[in-house]
Amino acid sequence: MVIFKTAQAVSHYLLQQKATGKTIGFVPTMGALHAGHLSLIEASVQQNDLTVCSIFINPTQFNNASDLKHYPVTIEKDIEQLIGASCSVLFLPSENEIYPEGYVAKHYNLGEIEQILEGFYRPGHFQGVCQVVDRLLQIIAPDNLYIGQKDYQQCIVISELVKLTGRGKETRVIIIPTMRETNGLAMSSRNMRLNDTQKQKALQLIEELSFIKENIHTTTINDLQRHAVTALEKKGFQVDYVSIANAESLQPARSKEQPLVALVAATLDGVRLIDNLLLNGGLEKPNR
Numbered sequence: 001m002v003i004f005k006t007a008q009a010v011s012h013y014l015l016q017q018k019a020t021g022k023t024i025g026f027v028p029t030m031g032a033l034h035a036g037h038l039s040l041i042e043a044s045v046q047q048n049d050l051t052v053c054s055i056f057i058n059p060t061q062f063n064n065a066s067d068l069k070h071y072p073v074t075i076e077k078d079i080e081q082l083i084g085a086s087c088s089v090l091f092l093p094s095e096n097e098i099y100p101e102g103y104v105a106k107h108y109n110l111g112e113i114e115q116i117l118e119g120f121y122r123p124g125h126f127q128g129v130c131q132v133v134d135r136l137l138q139i140i141a142p143d144n145l146y147i148g149q150k151d152y153q154q155c156i157v158i159s160e161l162v163k164l165t166g167r168g169k170e171t172r173v174i175i176i177p178t179m180r181e182t183n184g185l186a187m188s189s190r191n192m193r194l195n196d197t198q199k200q201k202a203l204q205l206i207e208e209l210s211f212i213k214e215n216i217h218t219t220t221i222n223d224l225q226r227h228a229v230t231a232l233e234k235k236g237f238q239v240d241y242v243s244i245a246n247a248e249s250l251q252p253a254r255s256k257e258q259p260l261v262a263l264v265a266a267t268l269d270g271v272r273l274i275d276n277l278l279l280n281g282g283l284e285k286p287n288r
């Protein structure tokens, strides 16, 4: 695996590779890699000649200073895992490479999607995500971009960004299903901040989403949402939202005759966790 620290060096190398006809798959991450990230790498390795992973903790997408400060950093272990997964290139930029002096952030016109759910509870978060992904796509110019369904709303936002910026002409967005522990807990870098007791409690997230999925045809949407909030609060979670929503717009669902997704965000002992489950088909299978 080749490691690049500057935008110019990685762009130059990838342009040379492209000129020889090689295809490029790209997996942007913030590091603290786990099997969820590696499933994105694995899909990219299967589908492209070269796989590029970036590790960059993007300050502009953190609306909470404490979350940024406590974000786990495990770079040596990350490098070992990437080598083990046959990743070809690691891009490890400094903040100055991504946002050089004089860099002026664009405003991305995302519409309603950035006002709701994560957008509501994390103001500015999706503008930050778009800034970094747009800049990384400019540097890497991949054929395929791999993102995880774990961050469901982010998948919608990034797909929109790629359309808005016209990058869709050269880059295809590929969404990979959420990788879970055998007990169902969605893998997340933030799980590293939980002890065993807290991890056990965190299982309530997928239990409530599964309960919603099992009972969607027999119970009202309001009752299902209320049931989930109550159960999570009982476990000690502070709940931001439990939402049964249209799977494309993420607007609250009033009827069940549409593609639906259940989304949850809740904080356990200072660690904010999110998860989601499609209720009637959709992205569950890898689109390989």
Ligand code: AMP
Pocket: 028, 029, 030, 031, 035, 036, 037, 039, 040, 146, 147, 148, 149, 150, 151, 176, 177, 178, 179, 180, 186, 187, 188, 189
């Ligand atoms: P992050 O490092 O949290 O920014 O995540 C980098 C990429 O990995 C994003 O596209 C995430 O959606 C994806 N990802 C994170 N956790 C998982 C998971 N458990 N399963 C699949 N993809 C994931």
